[in-house]
Amino acid sequence: MTQAFLELRNIRKNFDSFTAIDGVSLQIPRGEFVTFLGPSGSGKSTTLYVVAGFIEPSAGEVLLNGRSLLGVPPNHRDIGMVFQRYTLFPHLTVAENIAFPLRVRRRPKAEIAAKVDEMLRLVHLSAMRDRKPAQLSGGQQQRVALARALAYDPQILLMDEPLSALDKKLREDLQSEIKRIHAETGVTVIYVTHDQEEALRLSDRIVLFNHGGIEQIGTGEDLYQRPASAFAAGFIGNSNFIDIEVLENRNNIGDVRCPDGSTLSGVPLMGRTQTGKAQIMLRPEHIRLTAEAEGIGGHVTDAAFLGDVMAHTVLTGWGQEIMVRTPRQMFMGPPAGVGDAVRLGFAPADAFLFVPH
Amino acid sequence: MADAIAVKGVRAAQAAPPPPAPRRLRNGFAPAVPGLAFLLLCFMLPVLALLLRSLTQPQWGLQNYAALLATSTYANVLFNTFAVAGLVTGISALLGLPLAWFLAVAPRFWSQLVFGIVILSMWTNLLARTYAWMVLLQDTGIINNFLIWTGIIQNPLPLFGTMAGVVIGMVYIMLPFMVLSLRGPLAALDASLFQAASLCGASRVQAFTQVFLPLLAPGLAAGGLIIFVMSLGYYITPSLLGGAQDMMLAELIAQLVQTLLNWGLAGAASFLLLVLTLSLYAVQIRYFSPRRGKEG
Ligand SMILES: Nc1ncnc2c1ncn2[C@@H]1O[C@H](COP(=O)(O)OP(=O)(O)O)[C@@H](O)[C@H]1O
Ligand SMILES: [Mg+2]
Numbered sequence: 001m002t003q004a005f006l007e008l009r010n011i012r013k014n015f016d017s018f019t020a021i022d023g024v025s026l027q028i029p030r031g032e033f034v035t036f037l038g039p040s041g042s043g044k045s046t047t048l049y050v051v052a053g054f055i056e057p058s059a060g061e062v063l064l065n066g067r068s069l070l071g072v073p074p075n076h077r078d079i080g081m082v083f084q085r086y087t088l089f090p091h092l093t094v095a096e097n098i099a100f101p102l103r104v105r106r107r108p109k110a111e112i113a114a115k116v117d118e119m120l121r122l123v124h125l126s127a128m129r130d131r132k133p134a135q136l137s138g139g140q141q142q143r144v145a146l147a148r149a150l151a152y153d154p155q156i157l158l159m160d161e162p163l164s165a166l167d168k169k170l171r172e173d174l175q176s177e178i179k180r181i182h183a184e185t186g187v188t189v190i191y192v193t194h195d196q197e198e199a200l201r202l203s204d205r206i207v208l209f210n211h212g213g214i215e216q217i218g219t220g221e222d223l224y225q226r227p228a229s230a231f232a233a234g235f236i237g238n239s240n241f242i243d244i245e246v247l248e249n250r251n252n253i254g255d256v257r258c259p260d261g262s263t264l265s266g267v268p269l270m271g272r273t274q275t276g277k278a279q280i281m282l283r284p285e286h287i288r289l290t291a292e293a294e295g296i297g298g299h300v301t302d303a304a305f306l307g308d309v310m311a312h313t314v315l316t317g318w319g320q321e322i323m324v325r326t327p328r329q330m331f332m333g334p335p336a337g338v339g340d341a342v343r344l345g346f347a348p349a350d351a352f353l354f355v356p357h
Numbered sequence: 358m359a360d361a362i363a364v365k366g367v368r369a370a371q372a373a374p375p376p377p378a379p380r381r382l383r384n385g386f387a388p389a390v391p392g393l394a395f396l397l398l399c400f401m402l403p404v405l406a407l408l409l410r411s412l413t414q415p416q417w418g419l420q421n422y423a424a425l426l427a428t429s430t431y432a433n434v435l436f437n438t439f440a441v442a443g444l445v446t447g448i449s450a451l452l453g454l455p456l457a458w459f460l461a462v463a464p465r466f467w468s469q470l471v472f473g474i475v476i477l478s479m480w481t482n483l484l485a486r487t488y489a490w491m492v493l494l495q496d497t498g499i500i501n502n503f504l505i506w507t508g509i510i511q512n513p514l515p516l517f518g519t520m521a522g523v524v525i526g527m528v529y530i531m532l533p534f535m536v537l538s539l540r541g542p543l544a545a546l547d548a549s550l551f552q553a554a555s556l557c558g559a560s561r562v563q564a565f566t567q568v569f570l571p572l573l574a575p576g577l578a579a580g581g582l583i584i585f586v587m588s589l590g591y592y593i594t595p596s597l598l599g600g601a602q603d604m605m606l607a608e609l610i611a612q613l614v615q616t617l618l619n620w621g622l623a624g625a626a627s628f629l630l631l632v633l634t635l636s637l638y639a640v641q642i643r644y645f646s647p648r649r650g651k652e653g
Contacts, residue, residue, distance in 0.1 A: 012450045043446075052552075052553075052556060053556075054552055073558050074552070074554070074555040075555045075556065075557075075558050075559055075560055075645045077556070079556055080556065081552075081553065081556045083552070083553060085547065085549055087547065087549045087550050088555040089550065089554070089568055089572075090572065091571045091572055100554075100557055100559075100567070101557035101558050101559075102556050104557060104560070104567070105558050145553075148553075148557065149557075152557070152558065180584075235625050292607075332413070332455075
């Protein structure tokens, strides 16, 4: 087996009696952009801080190029980090902040000057070199922090929700900038966010965290098309969960009954159950509004035209709201309006079946 | 609707000339007159009178100032004064920094308890505190007895009636000023700054000298200046805890006036003390005032 660039093995961290992360294992190849995605409190930062060396794990191992990082203090780990909060040194100028890691390494003056210029160009802030951090906007401060973290060509760049304090427009600008910088430098990045859109936009792979453990690892498309759990399905993209009962299991393909008593056949059971209570998840774009006699019945409670799609909310006979998104070109005739009685049609193969614990 | 109003408001604000400064503030000297008059009468006039005496008694000229600087006894007093003030300032900084650090990072209960003790010691009568130190510092006082009992020393340390005793007693009085000056800047420090410094490759020593100290410099300077200036003119503690050979400037002035009735020399010494104090204050305003810090 080839050796991973960075490997986490079965990391656990207890704070007193509380277990913040448990059994986190992960391999990251050199140059990859990996995002830790998950709700607040799911253990993303704790895992990141274990890599940085600020938190010592209660159990487990962190290996960089096959060598353990545990016991190596943060200042010898050769890791760069951009924090959620602005952590530029307030008494130093932009250029001095970027030079700081090189100065403490006692690099020659000429080399420092050249590197600072290069980094300022990389983050497009050459004009701001003599400003103090307090004279910069939040977005500019994070760009300087990025330049400072990259100035010493670290093996790994860690970012803990670096854009969460910025407004949406600025966040998107900086996301493209981060993407460009990753492509230009080829540095291995671990990026923490709770924003699925940000994760999907940036990452080669996403590590989905939940309750201190890893729920699923994969590309954005993996997570969207093949969610491994109801949590993954619910966290990435929009989803409708419907409680069903599996009546019949034929070679892992099921006949199921919906709450209104209607039945469907051909639902893939994914080896998750024989028969009994379960849930199916349907993406809003996999549901059609039909006038046919079969399918789940309901009536429209909200209809919104969103440019390229129509978004409908349909209240089913058993009182659940189902989201439906229909691409514009799929419309035949005028779209359904509020109050219209409709039926929900979908291909059974598009349904994901989960068994709640 | 609300948007339109808001936009209108912005336009109006841009078009209008900058609002004139409130008139009240410009012509606001009147209420300050009693206070200013008091200062004039009770501070400026006596200072001028002193200056005059230092220049005229026993005759016109700078002979008092020359005597102060040239006579070895007086020069010695000046040296002692600076030595004690410098030592007290330095030791207060060395002790105050970790103490203020503790206040900033300790759990709330401990931080408030220790801060309470610091403040309480400031509020206790100065004379009472100094007498307490007299008891502690004697040859047969608690400190010497304890050190002899533990076997660390054989004979009592000369603590009472020496410069060491003066410095100990004054550090105790000055320490709270250092803690108070450092508490604010320390509380404003963000722990992630040091995490960032560490990941940047800085050792503990480098993080301390290149991040921690520069950020605290204004607080250290402010506290240090208060302590140094107060120490230069300190009277009670040096006269109660010190010996004749460790006389400080304020004691000399008192002696010149009360025993030697040499008003000219006393005036010169006082005026020298005042000038020293004001020039140090000017340095503080020029280089360390918080407003400049924010601009720079
Ligand atoms: N120093 C700490 N002491 C106690 N609990 C902590 C500490 N740090 C984090 N936790 C807890 O560990 C859990 C995971 O935290 P964290 O890794 O910061 O989550 P995330 O970054 O995913 O929001 C949270 O429940 C948090 O309250
Ligand atoms: Mg976090």
